[in-house]
Amino acid sequence: MPRRPSMSPRNDEAADSSAPVLEMKSISKTFVAVRALRDVSLSVRRGEIHALMGENGAGKSTLMKILSGAYQADPGGEIRIDGKPVTIAGPLAAKALGIAVIYQELSLSPNLTVAENIYLGREPKRGALVDRAAMQAGCQEVLTRLGATFKPQTIVATLSIAERQLVEIARALHADARILVMDEPTTTLSSRETDRLFDLIRKLRAEGLAIIYISHRMAEIYELADRCSVLRDGAYVGTLSRDELSAESLVKMMVGRDLSGFYTKDHDAHPPTHSGREVLAVEHMSDGKRVHDCSFVLCEGEVLAIAGLVGSGRTELARLIFGADRRTSGTVRLAGQTISIQTPGDAIAAGIVYLTEDRKAQGLLLDMTVSENINLMIIGPDSHAGFLDLGKARQRARDAIRSLSIRVAHEKVTVGSLSGGNQQKVLLSRLLEIRPKVLILDEPTRGVDIGAKSEIYKIIDGLVKEGIGVIVISSELPEVVGLADRVLVMREGVIEGEVGAAAASRSRRKPS
Template sequence: MYSPEPILEMRGISKTFPGVKALNDVQLTIYPGEIHALMGENGAGKSTLMKVLSGAYQADPGGEIRIDGKPVVIDGPLAAKACGIAIIYQELALAPNLTVAENIHLGMEIGRRGMIDRQAMAEGCGEILKRLGATFGPRTLVADLSIAERQLVEIARAVHARSRILVMDEPTTALSSRETDRLFALVRQLRAEGLAIIYISHRMAEVYELSDRVSVLRDGTYVGTLGRDEIRPETIVRMMVGRDLSSFYKKDHVPGVRNAPVLEVRNVGDGARVRGCSFTLHAGEVLGLAGLVGAGRTELARLVYGADTRTSGEIVIAGKPADIRRPQDAIDAGLVYLTEDRKAQGVFLDMTVAENLNLGVIGRDARAGILNRGKGRWRAARAIKSLTIRVASPDVTVGSLSGGNQQKVLLSRLLETEPKVLILDEPTRGVDIGAKSEIYRIIDQLAKTGVGILVISSELPEIVGIADRVLVMREGEIAGEVGGETGYAITQENIIALATGVDRSLMAAE
C-alpha cells in the first residue's frame, strides 16, 4: 500500500493565538502512496495544522516537521513548496482571467528575451493535462471551466511543481456525483504514482471509500489514527465527538402522526419534473423525503414554497387553503424553507450575524420607519444562545463562520418568523459531525413544540435516524411511504427499494 518509511512527520505541533490554544502537541505521520484522511469537527484544528504545514502559520517552539526523516523549517509558502507540499483549498486559488497554462506556471513563468513564453508554458503542461484526463487544453481560459475542471487545474499545478505531498480540503463540496467519481479515480491514480495525499472531508462515505488510514483531531489535540481495517463510522464518530453514534438520533419528541395536519399537499406538480404529488404533514411530526438524485425532492419543496411555479394542485396550511405564488406568500401563511445551497440562496456572507438573523422580521419592531436596533441585538443574542451558535460576537460576518454555524444562523432567521411548517433541504450538508448532532437536537426540540418538519436528505442514515415517517420519490412522483402506520420499517433497504422500484413484497415489515 505505501512505503515503510514516512514522507512526512509532524511531531509535537502546537499553535497558540491570543487567548486560544488551537493546537496542543499534535502529531501526524504520512507515507508515500497513501490516502490519509484527516477528520475532526470544525474548530478541531485541521485547518490550523495544515496552515502550519503550508507555512501560512508558524507553530509554537518545541515542535518538529520532518520530510523523509530529516527536520525541515517551513517558514512560509515558498519553503513548503520547496519541500514538495501543495494544498488545494476548498475555495480554489486560481486566476479566472488567465489561461490554464498561465495558472499552472503562476510564479514560475517561462521567459524568453525578457518576455513570457506562453508557447513554452502551454507545451510544458500539455502532457500533464493529458495524463490527468483533462478534456480541455492549456490555452483554455479558466473562467470558461466548471468547478470540477478548475479543481483539475489545481491538481495539475501541484503535479507540475513535482509535489510529493498533496492536501485536499473538502474537494467534493461543489461537485456532482459523476464529477466526484472522476475525482476519486484521479486521486487513486495519484496514489498509485506515489503521491502522499492528505484528504480532509466531513463525508463519512468518502473517507470509508478512499482512505488507507484516518487520523482524528478533537479540540486541537490528536486523538488517534485508524488503519484500513479499523475504519468504521461509529469508531470515527466516537473519536471525533467523544460519544457514540447512537446518541446522534435520540428522539425526545413523540411522533405527531396522529396530531392535526399542519400541511396538506394535494396533487401538486409543475407539468414537467414533478407530477401529482400528495402528502400530509402533522403538527409535531418529522417527515422525511428521500429519493435518488434527480427524483424531484427539491423541485417539489420549491413548488410548495412558491419559489417555482406550480401548474396543478393545492396547498393547505393548518386547515386553511394557502394561495402560495411566491415565497413571501408561504412565509405569511406560516411555512418557511431552508435551502440546500445556503451560500448562494440563504445567508448573506458579507453581513453580520445579527443582520442575517433579523432580516426576516426587521420591520416588526420599527416605529415611524426607524429600526429598533436594540431589539434586534436582543433577538440575535437570544438566537445565538438557544441554537448554540459558536460566534465571538453578533457583529462578526457570517462568511467568517464554519459551515455548521452558518447553517444555524440561517435556521435561526427562519425560526424568528414563528412558522407552523419548516422545510429543511439537506440541513446538514457540508457541516461537521458535531454540528450535525446539534442540528438534530434543534429539529427534535422544534417537533416537541408542535412545528411540522419536512426533511429532505441524501444521507439515508440521517433520514432513518430522525424521521417519524419517510416519503420516497421516484421520477417526479411519490413512490411510497415507510414508517408510521404503513407497516413497513424505516430502513435504508426499504427506502432504496421504493426509490429504485423494487417489488414491495421484498420490503421488510415493522
Template sequence: MTAPDVRPILQMQHVSKTFPGVKALRDVQLTIYPGEVHALMGENGAGKSTLMKILSGAYTPDPGAEILIDGKPVHITGPLSAKEHGIAIIYQELALSPNLTVAENIYLGREAHRGGRIDRAAMAAGCADILQSLGATFGPRTVVGDLSIAEQQMVEVARAVHQKSRILVMDEPTTALSSRETERLFQVIRRLKAEGLAIIYISHRMGEVYELAERVSVLRDGGYVGTLDRHEVAPEAIVRMMVGRDLSSFYKKEHRPAGARTPVLEVADMADGHRVRRAGFTLHAGEVLGLAGLVGAGRTELARLIYGAEPRTAGTVKLLGQPVAFASPGEAIDAGVVYLTEDRKAQGLFLDMSVGGNINLGVIGRDAKALGWLDRARARARSRAAIKALNIRVPGPEITVGALSGGNQQKVLLSRLLETEPKVLILDEPTRGVDIGAKSEIYRIIDDLAQRGAAVLVISSDLPEIVGIADRVVVMREGVTTGEVAGHDITEESIMALATGVAIEKVAA
C-alpha cells in the first residue's frame, strides 16, 4: 500500500497556523495513502484538531502551506470545498439533526426533489444499500434521535460514503462506545479500508491504534515529530514521541501493601435489585484500590450505591467503622466521601461556568459573609492555588471550563472534589478521553493523595492503568465481586481471569 509505486491520496506540506499570540502549528507535514488507516496522535494542544480543521476547510493555513490531493495542489476554501475534494470528518460531538430521519441526515443539504418537493422515498431508497453494506441494523426512515450513539456514528459514516468521500477523518470515535460497539465500528473501518478509503484516525487509546493503524504520525507542541510504519508501531515508541519520555515513567514503581492500615470504607453484600447482586470490598487509608471488570459488570452502579446517588436494596456501608446510609450525594460529601463521575461533561462540570466557579462550587458556603455577600477574593485565591497545585493549563480562573482540553477539564473537576477535603475519593474512569500527558499528571495526583493518607478507589476499564497505579485490585463479574489481587499478583492476566471466570492457566496459555 505504501510502496513507492502507490501515489499518496493526500499530502499536507509546510502547514503552519498562527492565532493571535499563539503559533498552533509549525511547518507540519502529513502524507496519507488510499486504503490505509493512518493514526494521528499527540497530546491535547499538540495541533491535531487545528491540522484537521485546515483539511476540512474550517481554518485557513498561514501562507506557504500546500495541500495536494492525488498529487495536484488544491485550495480548500471552506467545508463545502473540502467535501467537493472528497474530504469528510466525523467529530467526537456528532453533527446530526436528531429530529430528522437517517435518510434526511445523509442527504442533508443535497436533498432529492420531485415536483418541487423533497422526495423522501427516493432518499430512503438511495441510501438503503449503503446502510446495508455497513451492517446497520436500522433503516433509512428511522429517526436519528431514537438511535444509540454507536448507531448515530454509523449514520455519519454512511453520509461520508454516500458523498463519495475518499478521505475520512475520525476524531476519537470510540469515546462513548462499549467494547462490543467498538468492535462493530472496527469492522466497518476495515471494510471501508478494503474499498480504498483513506482513514485518518485520531485517538488517545494505544490499543486501538495498535490494532487498526498501518502508520502513525505524531505531533508535539504544534510540530511534526515523525511517522512510524506498522512494524515500528508500539506504545513505548509512540509515547516517547508524544511526550519525550518512556511509558514506564507514567506509573509508580511499587505497590503499597495494605498491611495494618486503617480501614476507611467497608462495603458488604451490596445490591440494587438490577445490575449489582452481591458486591463488597474494604478500602484502607493511604491505599489506591482498583475496581476492575468488563463493561456491564456493575462497577459504576456499585459506586453510585455507595455514594447515595441510587437506592440500594441490600448491603451495608461503614465509614471509619461506623455504619452509614447516604440518602443523597450531598450527605456523602458532607461525610467525606466524594465521587468523580465517568461523564464529566453531562454529570460533573458546568461547561458554561468559569474554572474558578467550578472549583469553588462544592465549598461556596465557606465564602459566605454577612448579609449574604460572598468573599470573592478568597474564592479567587482558592481557585488559583488549585490551578497551580494540579497544574491546570489555563491563563486564569475566569476562563470558561468548556474551552479547556479534556485533561484540564478533568483536573478542574478533581480540584472541586479535593477542596471538600474528603476522606474517600471514588474516581470513575478518571483518565477517559484525556491525552497521555494529562494521564501522567492525574496518576501523580492520585499517588500523592494516597501518600498523604487518603483512601482512593479507582474504577477503570484500562487494564494497564489499573495494573500501574493500584495497590490492590477488586474484580467484579455480572454484579458480583469475584476476588482480588495484590502486589506482584496484579497482572492483566489475573484480572481478566477473575473478570471472565476463565482459569489463569488458560489465559496464560
C-alpha cells in the first residue's frame, strides 16, 4: 500500500505553526441515559505537547475514542483537521487522517516480529507474496529515527515494556501520523525509561507532531506540556498555557475544590504516633532469584513504604510475604507469633491482605457487580446451608460505598464500568471486609486521578489510626514521603537501607 505523502510542517513551509492542526468543537456523547461529554472543545497545534487532564470519569477517554473513530459523537459537533471539517467514521478513517492513539494497554501482537507489527495490515507485496526485505528496510529506517537498538526481526514478546512502547510509536510514525495521542505512557516505566521517552517526545514535537498527552502525574505535565486542557464531569473547564501551570490551578480545575492537604502528613509538625508494638516481622525472606535475605519490622498503626526502581524486587517481596510466590527461605511473625504462610489463603486467614498493583488483571472481576466484588472474600461466613444471605451482602456493599465514597449509582453496577479510582476503592473495600491486621498496598494510586488519590490517602490515614499496620509500595516519591512513617529502599532484590520519612521529606525540599 503506498504511503501518504508527509504533511508535517517541515515539508510545508507555508504552514502556520500557530494554527491548530486539530479542532474539536462542541463534542457531545450520550450513552443511553448517561451524558459522557457535553459540548467539549479542544484545539491542538502543530509541534505542540498538549496535556489533557481530569479525574477518572471526566471524559478524556471518551473524547479520544471519538477522535480515534472508536466512538461516534452525538450530532451537532464538528472535527476539523487543518481547518477543514472531517468525518471520522471509524479507526481506519482516523488513521487515514494521520491520527494515532497509543493506549495504556499496548495493542501489539506479541508473537509477531517488530516489522510485522509495524506493517500489520499494510504489508508491501512483490507479486502475490509479502516483500519481507522491503518490510525490514522500512522498519529499520523508522527504528533508526527513534534511536531503537532492537532489530526489525525481533519477536515483540521478547521486548521490555519500554521497547514495546517504542514499537507502538514507530508504527504510528511509519503510518505518517501527524496527531499522536499518548494515554498514561509512563505507568509501567522506570525513571530512566521515562526520561528516554520524554526525550523522544520532545524530538517528535520538534519534528512538527501534535501530541496529546494524558497523565495523572502532575510532574510530567510540568515537564512536558506547552498547554494543558482540563475536563470535569464531561465538560470542558479551560486551558492553561505553560507559564500558567501550577498545582493549585490544575487541582481546582480538575476537582472543583482545593486539595491543600493532598498529602496526609507533615512529618516535622506531626511525628509518628504509632504504638511501637510489633505487628509484623519478616526475617531473611528470599526466593533465590529476585529477593535476597530481606528483613524488616512493621509496627501497629504505622505506614512503612518500600521504595526503589521498577524491578528492584518490591512487588516480589510483597508476594512472598503474602504466599503468592514460593520462597526459598524466610519467616513471618504476626504479633510476635511465627505463622506458616504457604498460600494467599493462609495469609488472609492470619489477617494479612495484599492489594495487587494490577487491579484489572489480578484483582477485580470486571464483569461482576460492585456488590459481588466487595463480598467476594466473605461469601463463606455469610452463607447458610449453602445459600448466600443476599440482603446482608447488599447492605455490606452499600455501607462500603458510603464509607469509602465510591461514586456509583448503586451496588449492582458492574465494576468494569467504573473509573480507575472507584475500581481501586472497590478492591480496597473487599480487603477491608475481612478486618485485616496488616494491609499491603502495591501501587495503590496507579492510574488514579488526583481527587481519588486524596480520598485513598485519607482512607489509609484512617486505617492506621485504627491500629492497622500498612505497607505501601510506590514508584512516586511524593507519595512515599507524604504517606510513610519510615521508608525501606530496595535495590536488586536487597533492602539497602532505611530512612525516616521526615528526613526524606527535608531532603526532597532541598534545592538541587
